[in-house]
Amino acid sequence: MQFTAAKTLESSINAPAKTPAPAIMFELAMGYWLSRCLYAVAEIGVADHIADAPVSAADLTRSCGVDENALRRVMKALSSRGIFEATEAGFAHSSLSLLLRSDHPQSIRAFARMIGMPAMWNSFGHIEHVVRTGERGSLKIDPEGIFHFFQHNPAQGALFNDAMEAKSRAAIHAVLGAYDFSYSSSVADVGGGKGHLVKAILEVTPDVRGFLFDQAHVVSSVPASDRLQVVGGDFFTGGIPHSDLYLLMEVIHDWDDEQARTILKNIRAAARPGARLLIIETLMPESSEAHVANALDIVMLVITGGRERTRNEHAALVESAGFPFKNVLPTQSSYSILEAVAV
Ligand SMILES: C[S@@+](CC[C@H](N)C(=O)[O-])C[C@H]1O[C@@H](n2cnc3c(N)ncnc32)[C@H](O)[C@@H]1O
Structure with missing residues (x-):
């Protein structure tokens, strides 16, 4: 050898x-x-x-x-x-x-706290079990999954939501720089957490209306406004608002292909022909180069049961849900924007 x-x-x-x-x-x-x-x-x-x-x-x-x-x-x-x-x-x-x-404008403190909090660290304690069985470690913490755990453990759930906002700060600026949102009349952020992305888009596009869609307990404290409608619901069962443009930021990577397809089909059912879908994710490179996507992929393996995907895997997934893939836009961050259009 x-x-x-x-x-x-x-x-x-x-x-x-x-x-x-x-x-x-x-x-x-x-x-x-x-x-x-x-x-x-x-x-x-x-x-x-x-x-x-x-x-x-x-x-x-x-x-x-x-x-x-x-x-x-x-x-x-x-x-x-x-x-x-x-x-x-x-x-x-x-x-x-x-x-x-x-107080730093790009503070990552909440993310550093969240990634090490008991639900995460204890799930990673089961990494050998994960590798031997393929079952995610977080099921040992809550057999109904990590989002169920967050719903019933509000302190760690709140920290997760804060961490999502923290990790998005630099990325949002990059996303706004890479895509012109002013051409849409409405934007729906599906699985948008507390609404950091859709609120940032509304700030720079005064003529656009927004929807924030996430689990009811996550969005219940988010104030609506004359331009932002807040909708609590479950993206596996529907209730997604009609909109010209849909955003899914770091949502698809939480789920396996079957679950991700269900979410995409539910969005497709709400979307009118011509509506656009933007998937904002870190793309897994085709090669084995060192890349932050590998770390994220292991977090998904252990915590959510999802995975990071390559550009081609994302394209195949959205197409299988009735959204022909259009193109990928790079951003000045580790995130890319995959665009698909409903036919
Ligand atoms: C990884 S976070 C991403 C949040 C936000 N898009 C971002 O990038 O900062 C995934 C989001 O999906 C939401 N979510 C999980 N299961 C859901 C469901 N069944 N229906 C609606 N939203 C759900 C979570 O509450 C969470 O806000």
Whole structure:
């Protein structure tokens, strides 16, 4: 058997060139330390206690109400990866750690808290079972699935919704830059969470009306307006509003092909001929290059039972639901926009 060196092994752990393969594997095997430390500092809100100047570990400990030895070591480890900066005067912000501040316009704090919260981490604890059986880990947390869990565990459900808004912030700007929404008279965001995407579209298109469609308990606190109608419902059973344009942002990747087709067919049933459908997702590359889609795909495998799809897989899926595929528009983010038109 011949073993060939993997490409850029060292880059996977930020190690110097020529690091021996066993040393790289040793560190990769411990890789979850980074995600867990990120989760802990996001949960505790450490970044909010550092402003423009460095803060000593002792002061940070006092303001966060934590253990000094543990905090110092976690902050040092994170700083070694560019998250915070360890200086002689204490810990300062780096461009990455600034994104953990609650008040940063592109704050990712809620996402870091959500991805490490008990429902997620405990589901990932079943990864061996997932691989052996193909059954998603979240079924061990709630046999009726993760969205059922969120409905009945409002604190983690609310954090999930906040995280969706947080991860969308940079993407929404990119989506608005890549697609002209002003040609539609109405836009329906299906599975739109608290409405961050449709609200952003309405802000830049004064003549467009919007619909937000999501589970009733998710949208019940979202205020409607003269231009935004809020509809609670289940996209597996219908009730989707009539609109010129439909948006599905990171909805299709939550489901297997059969379930995704049901959602698409229900949208098709509500859509008039000529209505457009935009699927906003991170596309799985055809090659095996390192890509954020791989991380998302494993999250879907373990948590929702869905998957990331290639451009061709998405195209085949929408076509099978009565939406001939038109084209894919790249955005200035990891998301692409797949456009299909109802015939
Ligand atoms: C991954 S989130 C995406 C949210 C938003 N589109 C975004 O990208 O930020 C999936 C959304 O689908 C909604 N959802 C899940 N099951 C649903 C159902 N049966 N009917 C309607 N919406 C559902 C969830 O409440 C959640 O808001």
